[in-house]
Amino acid sequence: MSSVAVGFAGVTKSYGGKTVVDGLSFTVAPGECFGLLGPNGAGKSTITRMLLGMARPAAGEITVLGVPVPARARLARKRIGVVPQFDNLDLAFTVRENLLVFGRYFGMSTREVEAKIPSLLEFANLENKADARVAELSGGMKRRLTLARALVNDPQLLVMDEPTTGLDPHARHLIWERLRSLLARGKTIILTTHFMEEAERLCDRLCVLVGGRNVAEGRPHALIDEQIGCQVIEIYGGNPHELSSLIKPYAKRIEVSGETLFCYAPDPEHVRLQLRGREDLRLLQRPPNLEDVFLRLTGRELEK
Numbered sequence: 365m366s367s368v369a370v371g372f373a374g375v376t377k378s379y380g381g382k383t384v385v386d387g388l389s390f391t392v393a394p395g396e397c398f399g400l401l402g403p404n405g406a407g408k409s410t411i412t413r414m415l416l417g418m419a420r421p422a423a424g425e426i427t428v429l430g431v432p433v434p435a436r437a438r439l440a441r442k443r444i445g446v447v448p449q450f451d452n453l454d455l456a457f458t459v460r461e462n463l464l465v466f467g468r469y470f471g472m473s474t475r476e477v478e479a480k481i482p483s484l485l486e487f488a489n490l491e492n493k494a495d496a497r498v499a500e501l502s503g504g505m506k507r508r509l510t511l512a513r514a515l516v517n518d519p520q521l522l523v524m525d526e527p528t529t530g531l532d533p534h535a536r537h538l539i540w541e542r543l544r545s546l547l548a549r550g551k552t553i554i555l556t557t558h559f560m561e562e563a564e565r566l567c568d569r570l571c572v573l574v575g576g577r578n579v580a581e582g583r584p585h586a587l588i589d590e591q592i593g594c595q596v597i598e599i600y601g602g603n604p605h606e607l608s609s610l611i612k613p614y615a616k617r618i619e620v621s622g623e624t625l626f627c628y629a630p631d632p633e634h635v636r637l638q639l640r641g642r643e644d645l646r647l648l649q650r651p652p653n654l655e656d657v658f659l660r661l662t663g664r665e666l667e668k
């Protein structure tokens with residue numbers, strides 16, 4: 365197998381004169397979970413559509429599973445499973461019927477799909493719902509059915525656009541567990557998300573997108589070390605501007621977001637000492653996380 369499952373090189377896309385993907389390059393190795401992390405409008409869905417050959421780049425090269433896209437997108441799509449941002453299941457049909465119809469898109473016979481349905485339903489934890497209409501399913505069940513549907517053609521690559529947005533924590537954990545089992549089976553996953561916890565848990569590598577540009581790329585923990593690299597103290601209460609001048613000498617950086625002050629502190633004890641006895645404040649000291657990286661790169665109100 366080629367050592368690159370997906371390659372983007374200098375890919376650009378505009379809509380109505382506005383550049384939404386701007387000279388984007390990245391590669392994904394087989395078996396990796398690669399994250400595209402970015403706020404709404406960053407270009408994540410546009411990137412997944414270009415990867416599938418459903419949107420045409422204005423410039424740049426895209427290779428998916430060894431073939432050029434969009435030129436040979438039909439061939440690539442046979443080996444890709446897709447979970448689109450918005451479920452497009454047929455609500456009037458049952459769970460089983462949705463899987464059957466989808467299998468036929470891939471040229472599978474009814475018999476072939478039927479043979480797969482029990483294992484797909486088991487994977488999606490929907491064994492008891494085979495004959496339920498999709499309209500009766502919860503949001504989490506619909507999402508798991510979309511995931512099962514994406515596996516009908518036994519794809520090598522899964523492209524998932526915000527697979528857990530809108531789900532409650534329980535439903536989200538179930539999806540994460542399923543995605544991990546797919547990775548354990550050697551599947552390659554491209555995942556878009558704006559949930560930092562999701563990216564931190566699942567992604568081997570990720571890139572952070574701002575306005576369609578790749579502003580940082582790497583393993584989650586390497587990015588956290590590079591971009592933050594010290595403890596974070598969150599300070600609640602008080603006047604953030606007054607506090608900020610008090611602790612400035614001991615902070616690597618200070619940010620204010622709403623009523624919370626974030627102090628990036630190589631030596632947190634010095635900061636705590638400055639604020640000793642301040643009954644009006646509540647301090648939370650914690651290790652840095654991907655959300656700090658994301659907010660740094662995508663912009664939180666900057667104080668310093």
Ligand SMILES: Nc1ncnc2c1ncn2[C@@H]1O[C@H](COP(=O)(O)OP(=O)(O)O)[C@@H](O)[C@H]1O
Nearest residue numbers: 379380384402403404405406407408409410411
């Ligand atoms: N078909 C389209 N026509 C016009 N503008 C679009 C179209 N698709 C996306 N856009 C614009 O491109 C930008 C990126 O959108 P999108 O890729 O959906 O971002 P994300 O998935 O990260 O939220 C947005 O400003 C959006 O309005």
Ligand SMILES: [Mg+2]
Nearest residue numbers: 408409410449
């Ligand atoms: Mg999107």
